[in-house]
Structures are given as C-alpha cells and as structure tokens.
Amino acid sequence: MTVLVTGGAGFLGRELVRRLVAAGERVVSFDRITTGAGVPEVRGDITDRALLERVLREHAVSEVVHGAAIVGVTASVAGLADAVRVNIDGSVALFEAVLAVGGVRRLVDLSSEETYGHFTADPITEDDPARPISPYGITKYAVERLGEYYAGLPYVAARLCWVYGPGFPRRRLPHPWLEDAADGRPSILGQGGDQRIDFTYVDDVVDGVLLLLHADDLAHRAYNLATGEATGLRELAAEITKLCPDWHVDLGGGPLEMAPGVTAARKGALDITRARALGYAPRVSLADGLARTLAALETAGSTP
C-alpha cells in the first residue's frame, strides 16, 4: 500500500509527502526534479505513461495525489502549449496508466478555483457553473472532465484556492508583500484593491487532501478545499501591517492584474460545506498563516 504523489517535489507535493510519511504511510514521489525527501523519488515527465505504469506496478500504488502541473495563470499564458501538454496530456497519461495497472482505490487531483472563471456566486459551490477563462483554468477543468470521463477511474478533484505558506515558489499574493515587509521595503500595486480571494494556508489544504485520499466513500467528484471566507486585498494589507507596522502598500482599486494585460477573474469565497461533511475544518486563520509565513521568511533571511 503506497501513495504516489505526482509533483511531489513542488510546494504542495513536498508538504503532502512530509505529512504522509509522518502518518506512517509508504510514499513514492514522481516529479521532473528531486528534492532528497527521504522517500523513493522517481524523476520523469508526467506524460511518460510507460514510466508511470512501471512506478504504479513496482511500488504497488494504492492511492494517488496528482499535483504535477504547469501551475498558475501567468505560467499558462506564457507557455500555453506546455500547459496543455503537461496538464492535460500528463493527466491522461496518468489516468490511463492507473486504469491499465489497476489496484488504485483513489486518485485525488489537485484542481483549482480557476475552473470557475468569474465567480457567479459568493461563496461559490461545486455545482455552480465552471466557465474557466484563463488557459490554466481551462486545462484544469479539462482534466476534471476527463477524470470523470474514464469509467472506473477512482477520481476526485480537490478545488484549491490561492494556497500560501513557507516555501511558496511563485510571485503571487500574499508572498510579494510579505517578502517586501520582511526586507523593510514598501510595496506598490497599481490595481487590485477590489479583488477578493479565499487565501488558504498550506496545512489546511494538506488536511483536506488527506481526508479525500482516505475517505471510504465519496458522494461527489469535486470538493472545494479553501477556508470558506474571502479577504479583500485592502484587508490583506491591513493584516500584514499589523505584523509589520512599518510596511505599507500603495494599492490602486479595480481587479487584480496577474501579469501585464492579464486580469484575474472575479473571485470570492469557496463554499466548503461538502468538505466539512467529511470532517474538513480549516484551522489556520489568515492572521496566523501570514505570521507563520513571515516568520519563515525572516528565518531564511537571517541564515548566513
């Protein structure tokens, strides 16, 4: 009985591997890079179905968390063909390998609130319309539909939203502001003050994914895993100022620009009623999560 974590060297993958090992599970990580995580790490491309089949067989994999992807709106806009190849072709390779080898009782796919496109409800439920507008969201939603398409695939999508915490690898809020605050610099954001986001601390997401992985029966094919509350960027700035009174941000109004010319979808809170019924209960408040992330940045900054 082994859990395969694809994208196991990534931000969420590393944390999932760590928590699974701490819980006494056997784990194998599959990624294009290795981290020396102390578990078997297979280096390969997620589109390599033959290699995936070998890993599933050799490690007698019983559960899969699928996180290998080109992640984020900005990356998907910069490299659309690569996002399609890795996110869609890679997921198809994994799904077909799982079906060919057998023995997998659950496959949790790390999906995204980007599948909703502009939120049509706040909080948004899993049954509200999914009309993704970014290339990233389109690939993630295509994967969800393909996961449901394959008969017999034990697929479930975890829809995550703006996960943050120590070690986050991209420049997405709250991280750039926390980095500026830790370095004693002010921040500038020309527009975005009207954006609202369900920021979710990494530990809570991992809790939710582990619940989905281990639940006996699941009534649904998609579960929102967030906090159920959205924070406006002005409120976010106020929380960071409480931690770092000398920091401030020049923040314009309107929607957020993810990259020059790429406006974020209108967002809000994710309804987590479905996940709560499985026992999911986010534990880390925004204030605590920001404080923990800032402390990690300050510790890293003080390392010689």
Ligand SMILES: NC(=O)c1ccc[n+]([C@@H]2O[C@H](COP(=O)([O-])OP(=O)(O)OC[C@H]3O[C@@H](n4cnc5c(N)ncnc54)[C@H](O)[C@@H]3O)[C@@H](O)[C@H]2O)c1
């Ligand atoms: N972090 C978030 O806020 C968030 C929100 C919603 C969904 N997700 C999803 O969660 C998953 C993990 O995200 P993350 O934040 O840890 O990102 P990440 O970039 O840290 O992790 C992705 C991992 O996938 C690996 N990878 C990329 N291309 C690959 C390929 N061709 N073959 C094998 N491995 C490859 C990368 O090396 C990386 O380690 C992704 O599927 C992402 O879409 C994340």
